[in-house]
Amino acid sequence: MAQLIKGETGEWEMVIGMEVHAQVIANSKLFSGASTAFGAEPNSQVSIVDAAMPGMLPVPNAFVVEQAVKTGLGLNSKINHTSVFERKNYFYPDLPQGYQISQFEHPIVGEGVIEIDLPDGSVKEIGITRLHLEQDAGKSVHDQHPTKSYVDLNRSGCALMEIVSEPDIRGPEEAVAYLSKLRMILRYLETCDGNMDEGSMRADVNISVRKPGGPLGIRAEIKNVNSLKAVQQAIDFEVRRQIEILEDGGEVVQETRLWDPAKMETRSMRSKEEAHDYRYFPDPDLLPLHVTQEQIDAIKATLPELPDEKKHRFMQAHGLSAYDASVLIAEKARADYFEAAANNNDPKLAANWVINELLGGLNKDGLDLEDSPIKAEQLGGLVALISDNTISGKIAKDVFAEMMKSGKDAAVIVEEKGLKQVTDTGAIEAIIDEVIAENPDNVAAYRGGKDKLFGFFVGQVMKKSQGKANPAAVNEILKEKLG
Amino acid sequence: MSDLTHLTIKNALEGLDKKEFSAVELTQAHINAMESTRELNAYITETPELALKQAAESDKRRAGGEAGLLEGIPLAVKDMFCTKDARTTAASHILENYQSPYESTVTEKLWQDGAVMIGKTNLDEFAMGASNMTSYFGNVINPWRSNAHDKDLVPGGSSGGSAACVSARSAMGALGTDTNGSIRQPASYTGTVGIKPTYGRCSRWGIVAFASSLDQAGVFARTVEDCALMLQSCSGHDPKDSTSANIEVPDWSNSFNNGVKGMKIGIPKEFRVDGMPDEIEKLWQQGADWLKDAGAEIVDVSMPHAKYAIPAYYIVAPAEASSNLARYDGVRYGLRVEGENLIDMYEKTRAEGFGDEVKRRIMIGTYVLSAGYYDAYYIKAQKIRRLIVEDFKKVFEECDALLTPTSPGVAFPIGERMDDPIKMYLEDIFTSPASLAGMPAMSVPGGLNGEGLPLGLQIMAKPWDEESVFRVGQEIEKAANFTALPNLLTKAAA
Numbered sequence: 021m022a023q024l025i026k027g028e029t030g031e032w033e034m035v036i037g038m039e040v041h042a043q044v045i046a047n048s049k050l051f052s053g054a055s056t057a058f059g060a061e062p063n064s065q066v067s068i069v070d071a072a073m074p075g076m077l078p079v080p081n082a083f084v085v086e087q088a089v090k091t092g093l094g095l096n097s098k099i100n101h102t103s104v105f106e107r108k109n110y111f112y113p114d115l116p117q118g119y120q121i122s123q124f125e126h127p128i129v130g131e132g133v134i135e136i137d138l139p140d141g142s143v144k145e146i147g148i149t150r151l152h153l154e155q156d157a158g159k160s161v162h163d164q165h166p167t168k169s170y171v172d173l174n175r176s177g178c179a180l181m182e183i184v185s186e187p188d189i190r191g192p193e194e195a196v197a198y199l200s201k202l203r204m205i206l207r208y209l210e211t212c213d214g215n216m217d218e219g220s221m222r223a224d225v226n227i228s229v230r231k232p233g234g235p236l237g238i239r240a241e242i243k244n245v246n247s248l249k250a251v252q253q254a255i256d257f258e259v260r261r262q263i264e265i266l267e268d269g270g271e272v273v274q275e276t277r278l279w280d281p282a283k284m285e286t287r288s289m290r291s292k293e294e295a296h297d298y299r300y301f302p303d304p305d306l307l308p309l310h311v312t313q314e315q316i317d318a319i320k321a322t323l324p325e326l327p328d329e330k331k332h333r334f335m336q337a338h339g340l341s342a343y344d345a346s347v348l349i350a351e352k353a354r355a356d357y358f359e360a361a362a363n364n365n366d367p368k369l370a371a372n373w374v375i376n377e378l379l380g381g382l383n384k385d386g387l388d389l390e391d392s393p394i395k396a397e398q399l400g401g402l403v404a405l406i407s408d409n410t411i412s413g414k415i416a417k418d419v420f421a422e423m424m425k426s427g428k429d430a431a432v433i434v435e436e437k438g439l440k441q442v443t444d445t446g447a448i449e450a451i452i453d454e455v456i457a458e459n460p461d462n463v464a465a466y467r468g469g470k471d472k473l474f475g476f477f478v479g480q481v482m483k484k485s486q487g488k489a490n491p492a493a494v495n496e497i498l499k500e501k502l503g
Numbered sequence: 504m505s506d507l508t509h510l511t512i513k514n515a516l517e518g519l520d521k522k523e524f525s526a527v528e529l530t531q532a533h534i535n536a537m538e539s540t541r542e543l544n545a546y547i548t549e550t551p552e553l554a555l556k557q558a559a560e561s562d563k564r565r566a567g568g569e570a571g572l573l574e575g576i577p578l579a580v581k582d583m584f585c586t587k588d589a590r591t592t593a594a595s596h597i598l599e600n601y602q603s604p605y606e607s608t609v610t611e612k613l614w615q616d617g618a619v620m621i622g623k624t625n626l627d628e629f630a631m632g633a634s635n636m637t638s639y640f641g642n643v644i645n646p647w648r649s650n651a652h653d654k655d656l657v658p659g660g661s662s663g664g665s666a667a668c669v670s671a672r673s674a675m676g677a678l679g680t681d682t683n684g685s686i687r688q689p690a691s692y693t694g695t696v697g698i699k700p701t702y703g704r705c706s707r708w709g710i711v712a713f714a715s716s717l718d719q720a721g722v723f724a725r726t727v728e729d730c731a732l733m734l735q736s737c738s739g740h741d742p743k744d745s746t747s748a749n750i751e752v753p754d755w756s757n758s759f760n761n762g763v764k765g766m767k768i769g770i771p772k773e774f775r776v777d778g779m780p781d782e783i784e785k786l787w788q789q790g791a792d793w794l795k796d797a798g799a800e801i802v803d804v805s806m807p808h809a810k811y812a813i814p815a816y817y818i819v820a821p822a823e824a825s826s827n828l829a830r831y832d833g834v835r836y837g838l839r840v841e842g843e844n845l846i847d848m849y850e851k852t853r854a855e856g857f858g859d860e861v862k863r864r865i866m867i868g869t870y871v872l873s874a875g876y877y878d879a880y881y882i883k884a885q886k887i888r889r890l891i892v893e894d895f896k897k898v899f900e901e902c903d904a905l906l907t908p909t910s911p912g913v914a915f916p917i918g919e920r921m922d923d924p925i926k927m928y929l930e931d932i933f934t935s936p937a938s939l940a941g942m943p944a945m946s947v948p949g950g951l952n953g954e955g956l957p958l959g960l961q962i963m964a965k966p967w968d969e970e971s972v973f974r975v976g977q978e979i980e981k982a983a984n985f986t987a988l989p990n991l992l993t994k995a996a997a
Binding site for chain 2: 068071072074077078080107109113116117169300301305
């Protein structure tokens with residue numbers, strides 16, 4: 021579903037690649053023992069290594085390396101047995117060493133691929149170019165003093181994974197789907213919490229346009245794109261901007277641009293000529309990083325079931341539609357909820373109740389799944405009552421509403437309110453006889469050929485039974501009696 | 504009391520053990536020597552109070568029967584090692600008043616073994632130099648003088664202060680760092696023994712970094728055995744330094760006086776350079792003859808790439824330095840010169856904080872790492888480095904150790920060569936290959952030249968084979984019987 025943009029000179033194709041910075045979940049930093057907890061007092065989590073005191077040396081955090089390997093495996097990527105930390109040199113007050121330790125020519129993770137799910141239900145593969153480890157910078161604070169800036173080094177040295185995609189993305193929808201899927205995988209792996217609003221996941225978007233099938237255009241890199249909505253908006257704006265330039269006979273400049281969410285525009289940060297010369301070279305304080313096949317295999321053995329595997333299992337083993345499966349696997353907690361609710365139940369019915377009633381209900385009440393008044397087993401109980409004909413689907417909705425309010429088990433509510441479905445054919449027959457007796461004209465009309473009146477009789481019976489009569493039994497007996 | 508300053512470390516340890524004198528007395532004698540030789544400018548920071556306190560504690564420990572390997576021995580520390588009890592300047596204005604809250608691994612090990620810190624010694628700024636002329640705290644004067652003229656001489660560099668104070672008997676031994684010869688060349692110029700161990704033998708944690716892939720801590724003393732004793736104390740794996748090797752440190756005292764019988768000593772012909780004075784050539788031959796007389800076999804070997812060591816070094820080291828010194832930006836510690844804005848502050852701080860030689864190397868390093876030049880310079884230099892490593896591997900298939908002069912010259916008058924950096928850089932021509940390849944190497948005094956100035960011989964061996972270096976060094980030491988004293992001391996005695 022490659023989306024094309026109509027310009028004055030015809031259609032244009034968007035070519036998009038993404039660089040995502042994901043903060044690694046780890047208790048300590050990439051090269052020091054300082055804590056990584058979010059929201060601490062400024063400069064309270066800074067070791068003498070992070071502050072780049074003279075003579076201080078980096079020591080790689082083995083757990084972070086494992087996390088990167090785990091992520092690489094989750095992205096179906098090649099793990100490089102040898103990778104090299106290099107120094108990226110530039111001056112900035114929140115970069116104490118005067119260089120960032122990163123990986124350049126030899127990243128820890130090489131090429132891979134992930135599947136993204138598009139809104140029309142189709143699936144597309146997006147190539148992963150690489151994943152490398154690097155240090156985060158500190159934070160400059162400019163609003164505390166009229167002329168001075170302050171520096172908070174708490175974040176300085178925290179481990180980041182930079183995940184670079186191939187330029188396989190063809191529009192804002194795909195970009196959003198890519199980012200969502202990537203975030204989902206990282207959360208499943210528990211290697212990054214994916215919280216874009218806390219900055220633990222940040223995206224840079226490389227955008228160019230071309231005539232469909234034509235040579236690649238010149239790209240601009242958009243920074244500060246820090247939410248899914250911003251990705252969509254920034255791409256929409258930038259693509260329009262580039263097409264306008266090209267259609268006016270101009271040339272797109274290769275540059276870094278900043279997304280301004282307030283003005284809803286991208287603007288130039290620095291051109292190619294102004295780009296830093298980072299003078300990368302292998303960090304002589306660190307030996308090449310070796311990861312053995314045994315280590316990789318050991319990490320592989322700890323991998324959880326990943327979203328796509330789960331999705332396919334839900335479709336095959338539970339017979340769910342692709343859409344239902346992808347809604348359920350979007351969050352690991354949601355998938356776990358579903359599986360608990362579907363335990364010993366009709367999975368399709370359970371999926372319907374999770375997706376349509378539960379998620380809708382929670383959304384309406386502004387609740388997260390973990391705060392749900394109805395626990396998974398309780399929803400499973402409700403589904404079981406429907407399946408074994410204890411209550412009808414219609415009654416079940418009332419029971420569900422009551423469960424949302426009180427948190428009580430479905431069976432308790434059904435019992436208390438006497439909502440049990442009437443399946444006793446004698447009782448149903450009695451009601452039907454009453455209805456037939458009360459509506460002689462309609463009975464005559466039905467028997468005279470007005471088939472549509474059947475629904476009227478069903479309605480009357482259900483009404484008299486307060487919805488508790490088993491619909492299948494009502495149908496059957498009615499047909500017999502009306503003959 | 505002044506006799507105490509002429510003792511070797513080994514003899515002093517025996518004297519302390521026999522209660523002939525106390526660590527406080529030994530330390531006081533060296534404090535007196537430090538004060539009486541202050542004209543040499545060998546120390547940036549003297550720490551007499553600390554030294555006496557440590558010495559008193561040492562005496563208590565010894566009395567309590569828990570004497571460490573260097574219990575009560577007064578040592579000097581090159582001002583590149585961060586110490587908790589005294590500022591660490593790297594002889595630079597930018598760190599003039601820097602007080603580290605931590606202690607380097609190497610100094611920590613010495614103190615744990617009972618050693619006493621008498622002071623922090625002068626050096627070329629950030630260890631960049633071969634004359635000790637680039638120090639922000641002024642040059643160091645060599646305790647030796649020529650009998651041909653009356654000019655003050657350089658002690659060599661960059662560890663010039665450490666070499667001078669061991670030679671002048673104000674410390675029994677001293678720590679140095681050697682990036683390209685910064686221990687060996689000054690040892691040669693001051694008639695002292697100086698060793699740079701294998702790269703990775705000593706932790707670099709807490710040593711101000713100059714060129715990380717080359718920097719290595721080492722020691723000065725007046726005998727080979729004293730050097731081995733000090734190195735024994737400060738070597739070993741440190742998990743805080745990823746480049747320190749997890750290799751056991753042998754007990755070197757077991758190999759003392761084993762002689763060189765049966766050893767093969769290589770003489771690399773490429774070290775015979777144009778313009779080298781005859782007396783150095785002669786001493787080299789003499790050294791080979793001594794070893795042959797002691798039962799070693801002398802073999803001619805070839806190291807075809809050794810001559811490219813200096814140009815390769817002057818790309819790799821400045822490249823690393825340009826990055827290592829970026830942290831001195833006036834933001835967190837050290838000198839800050841206020842400016843109109845951030846960039847202005849950076850520029851003013853670094854312009855005022857760094858001396859000319861440091862600036863020169865930062866510029867060279869920045870240049871060779873720049874886009875478009877990286878492959879031509881940095882990558883090529885790394886290739887040369889690998890070829891030099893290969894050269895060493897090959898020659899060590901043919902011999903156990905190499906013997907060469909330490910330096911192509913002797914201590915020269917202060918101020919000379921300052922206008923000719925290339926000539927200054929050639930001071931390291933014989934010491935550079937072992938630095939680039941990470942080999943252990945030592946300079947041992949071999950004799951005096953015609954002007955009465957000391958000349959050193961360099962011994963190199965395979966990685967982790969300091970033992971062979973010590974064995975050969977001891978044999979040279981025995982044969983050379985170097986007992987000459989620097990003029991400063993003979994003059995004082997007269």
